[in-house]
Amino acid sequence: MIASISWKNVWRNKTRSAVVIVAVTLGTVAGVFVAGLMNGWVAQRINATIYTEMGHLKIQNPNFLVNEETQYSIKPIKDLTAYLDNAEEVDAYSKRSKIMAVAATARANTGIMLKGINVENEKQVSDVYTKLMPNAGTFFESKSRFPQVVISNKTAEMLRIKNYRISEKVMDSLKILEIPQDGMAKLESIANKRFITKKKFETAINETWTKSEIESYAPVLIKTAAYFQPRAKITFSFTRTNGEIGYQTFQVCGVFKTANTMFDQMSAFVKNEDLYAVAGLNANQFHEISIVTKSTDFKDIKAFQSKLSKAFPEQNFMTWKELAPDAGMLSDFMQIYYYIIMGIIFFALAFGIINTMLMAILERIKELGMLMAIGMKKLQVFAMIMLETVFLTLTGSFIGMLIGGVLISITSKTGLNFSSVEEGFEAIGWSAIVYPNIELSFFFGVTILVIIVAILSSIIPARKALKLKPIEALRIE
């Protein structure tokens, strides 16, 4: 009965209740969507950490962690791989040889970690092969008489393998984008010229186009005009196992780009067999094993780590959270942050709710006096006001959660593109295209949070009602 009358009281002054409900709805939509956005970002970061960069577990020789020298390979590799082959926890693993090298072209050089891999095994633990840029080769699928290397877009830029040219094909593409005739005509002056860096190409555009043309069309022009030099070659120099300097020239087979510029900048993939001989390694020398486990539950991963550590105490086993503590921290604490966001929003809304409920109480003093006169106990009056506040707030938050959920559902498919700040995001390992998502349990959590906020908000108005004496309340006109 109390609940029924409380619900009816919510709709007593429809306009006033609607204002609060709309405020709570907007707050909830904002909170839920921001939480969904953050969660999507974090999930993508963690996903990239595990399925692109690290795997769930990584095995290394402890000395290699301190000093990345080729001699510090995993031992005993045969026993370890035999163990992994039979371990029911393992879904897939990939053995890698790693050598620090200097990559050089005729125009530039850079330090890089050469990763010798078995292509098929690598594909099972890392999705780098799915991150190839358009028209930028393959992941070791083409044939060449040269040893092949797959480098990142960032490395291609640094080594000046990525160039820019406004070819006829590019001009045709730009016409589709409806760049004004005038702007297209100006581009003729720099057409078919090769620019070996993005900076030089940007300078040329700046000298050709007006500010408004640059703002409107430069990003798409740069993207369209970019190309990778076909069959570009990079010479890598490194220290062989015997301490001598070794050299090997690789032909670029493909160019990849992940959301983590740091990872991209440091990673180049070659086939194991192309690295052994030149680096002085034998076929059983590997510097890291990346493992993807069947269970993604971190407790299971920790348990497997512990099991491996006992079986092979001389090797180092690190979980993805240990390898990428930033992602681990995000994974552990983001849920709390989402509730903090919601808590701050509802804290602000609580003032509006209190104000509305106080107005509702002040309007009904005589009625409350009558209710107490005819036998309604103070606790029942308190419960009635508290429930009224809960219903008012829950109505807004349910609508907000519904709208927020729908928005997340839509954007989880289309993604949200933050390409204008892409470089900044990717420099810290975050994707510029975000696919928001949120777990259903979050909505239950928000519901509980809303109920708590509503109960707390109802205390002041309810106390006001409790202080009323029926005789005094009945006298009020």
Next chain:
Amino acid sequence: MKVIEIDNLKKTYSESEVEVHAVNGVTLDIEEGEFTAIVGPSGSGKTTLLNMIGGLDIPTSGEVIIGGSNMNHLNGSELTDFRKNNIGFVFQAYNLIPVLTAKENTEFVMKLQGKSKVECEKRSKELLESVGLGERINARPNKMSGGQQQRVAVARALASKPKFVLADEPTANLDSKSTETLLDIMEKLNKEENITFVFSTHDARVVKKARRVITLEDGKILSDVRKNGGE
């Protein structure tokens, strides 16, 4: 049988160092089935007396005993329970709950008493029919006239099966036709179901219907007249 026993009841207010004796030593008994009007000029203490009988106000001294229970011995929560189970209230301004229908308003006290849904529905329907609102059980107060609202208030007052009904100026806001109808209904309920009514009123029409008229002046009983059969 005595329903209400009042012994030397006093209520004194202090207003800027001046003591006002709103009720000043009232002693009276009200028997079961009486139809009593308490009359007197403004400030004579009618409403204060009624409030103390109804347990809404605390006497400065003296006693109100209802059905053998001394109201002075009950605390706030016990008084609320006592009012709920023993006293029906009819207010001057009807004081119905605007978001509830006539039926829901009538059922309200019964639900507070913990009566079953079936019992609540049956009794509220009977009571609304007895006050001539059988056709309007689902109407909300804002869709009813003042007279109809006051009749719902009477039905609500009777719903808890109280020992008596206190009505504070029940006809003050009603036109003559509505007043006539309301008084007829209350008189009928009094005669046929032996329900005790105590009014405070200025209204001569109520006084005319009442079978006992207690006149107050300056907080004291000036006269207490029992008529034979009302009119």
